[in-house]
Amino acid sequence: MSLKVYSGAKGELVDFVPLEDNKVKMYVCGPTVYNYIHIGNARPFIVFDTVRKYLKYRGYKVTYIQNITDIDDKMINKANELGITVKELADKFSAAYLEDIKALNIETADVIPKATEHIESIITMVSKLIEKEYAYLIDGSVYYDVSKFAGYGKLSRQDMEEIQHGSRVDVDVEKRNPADFALWKAAKPGEPSWDSPWGKGRPGWHIECSAMSAEYFGPQFDIHAGGIDLMFPHHENEVAQSEAASGVSPSVKYWLHNGFITMDKEKMSKSLGNMVLCRDMVDKYGGETVRLYMLSGHFRVPLNFSEDLIVQASQGLKRLYNVTDRLENMLEVASAYPSDNDKKFMNSLQVYRDSFIESMDNDFNTPQAIAVLYNLAKDANMYLDNSGDKISADLINHTLNLFSEFGAVLGILRNIRKKESLPEDLMLLIREREEARRRKDWSRSDQIRDTLNSHGIRLNDTPYGVQWTKTVS
Numbered sequence: 480m481s482l483k484v485y486s487g488a489k490g491e492l493v494d495f496v497p498l499e500d501n502k503v504k505m506y507v508c509g510p511t512v513y514n515y516i517h518i519g520n521a522r523p524f525i526v527f528d529t530v531r532k533y534l535k536y537r538g539y540k541v542t543y544i545q546n547i548t549d550i551d552d553k554m555i556n557k558a559n560e561l562g563i564t565v566k567e568l569a570d571k572f573s574a575a576y577l578e579d580i581k582a583l584n585i586e587t588a589d590v591i592p593k594a595t596e597h598i599e600s601i602i603t604m605v606s607k608l609i610e611k612e613y614a615y616l617i618d619g620s621v622y623y624d625v626s627k628f629a630g631y632g633k634l635s636r637q638d639m640e641e642i643q644h645g646s647r648v649d650v651d652v653e654k655r656n657p658a659d660f661a662l663w664k665a666a667k668p669g670e671p672s673w674d675s676p677w678g679k680g681r682p683g684w685h686i687e688c689s690a691m692s693a694e695y696f697g698p699q700f701d702i703h704a705g706g707i708d709l710m711f712p713h714h715e716n717e718v719a720q721s722e723a724a725s726g727v728s729p730s731v732k733y734w735l736h737n738g739f740i741t742m743d744k745e746k747m748s749k750s751l752g753n754m755v756l757c758r759d760m761v762d763k764y765g766g767e768t769v770r771l772y773m774l775s776g777h778f779r780v781p782l783n784f785s786e787d788l789i790v791q792a793s794q795g796l797k798r799l800y801n802v803t804d805r806l807e808n809m810l811e812v813a814s815a816y817p818s819d820n821d822k823k824f825m826n827s828l829q830v831y832r833d834s835f836i837e838s839m840d841n842d843f844n845t846p847q848a849i850a851v852l853y854n855l856a857k858d859a860n861m862y863l864d865n866s867g868d869k870i871s872a873d874l875i876n877h878t879l880n881l882f883s884e885f886g887a888v889l890g891i892l893r894n895i896r897k898k899e900s901l902p903e904d905l906m907l908l909i910r911e912r913e914e915a916r917r918r919k920d921w922s923r924s925d926q927i928r929d930t931l932n933s934h935g936i937r938l939n940d941t942p943y944g945v946q947w948t949k950t951v952s
């Protein structure tokens with residue numbers, strides 16, 4: 480079994496092979512912090528966090544970067560409207576955003592770079608683009624000349640003529656070409672600005688992701704992700720900037736773009752006024768329900784928003800917890816030795832694991848993976864119905880572990896065995912060790928065992944899979 484991802488350029492599924500063995504460098508475009516995030520904003524954060532969790536589950540060591548855009552036109556306009564500084568606005572909504580993603584059980588990124596804290600790397604990249612004649616200066620602003628980059632349009636698969644045709648002609652600026660875009664904007668009165676070789680100004684939006692990904696990852700990395708609306712022009716411009724500056728192509732090995740959240744077939748957006756705040760849904764239904772709803776469709780396909788669908792997810796989640804509660808309650812009266820039927824059921828658990836992996840290996844097909852989870856719940860219930868109360872502790876533990884294992888990937892079911900359950904990262908480490916053992920990478924496997932030992936977790940490799948016990952709490 481191998482992980483496959485969809486390649487837009489090839490129009491088919493391709494094998495996922497990272498640049499470096501077992502390591503994945505992943506960059507996801509983050510929020511512009513001028514407002515609370517709505518459900519549509521939350522989709523990429525949830526789905527790409529799930530991609531990260533699955534990559535870890537598959538044994539990859541993932542470095543995850545998600546930026547915060549804390550300076551741009553929207554930031555400046557909103558700060559002016561509220562009569563506060565851009566910095567005050569950014570601080571307020573960065574904190575709110577971090578709160579929101581935590582409630583959605585999204586792991587914090589390894590690095591959360593902010594544009595205003597990376598002005599130096601931005602200036603260095605813009606200078607390089609000028610030096611290599613990909614960029615030009617007009618009145619203290621610097622523009623990227625798209626006609627100089629031969630591959631412009633390759634990501635969004637458009638030719639130059641289509642792009643020119645679709646570009647808005649900016650009457651204020653005499654750009655060489657309507658599709659040229661600002662790398663550096665000359666300061667206007669009252670706007671935050673930084674010193675640069677071209678006078679005071681601030682960075683354009685696209686350059687921040689190129690400069691910051693290059694600073695932390697170098698000129699090439701494995702996965703770049705974001706909403707489908709970012710493919711053009713944001714990501715197309717990033718490719719043009721990064722590859723022109725470094726001379727290395729491709730700058731990104733795999734692009735993942737998620738579809739919109741729609742309401743009555745229209746994209747949910749602040750400007751259309753049809754938005755539902757993420758925190759309102761989390762308050763009403765809980766973070767796990769919102770996650771389960773979000774993962775109920777394939778990430779590349781548009782997902783309709785309606786509260787009915789969230790209620791459905793909430794009922795689904797309840798069904799899952801009903802089974803795990805039932806199993807937990809039976810632990811106290813469980814027998815010490817598994818019956819032949821118990822052994823058979825435990826042996827069959829691997830089948831669910833295989834189908835779960837097969838689904839997620841298929842371009843992160845979460846709806847299929849969730850279906851496997853529901854099947855497991857249905858079959859476990861049936862087994863319990865038919866077995867009376869003669870169930871072994873082994874069977875209960877293995878089944879609960881499997882629910883936790885799938886839950887750790889999808890970011891749900893954190894309340895199974897709350898007293899003694901493991902944090903997600905440790906659950907995923909246990910899986911990483913199994914992958915390492917499969918590869919016969921004994922040193923990594925021992926290293927993980929030691930790490931888990933230091934957390935008071937002892938592992939026992941049984942014929943039905945690995946069993947963990949917590950020795951301290």
Ligand SMILES: [Zn+2]
Nearest residue numbers: 508509688713
């Ligand atoms: Zn970006």
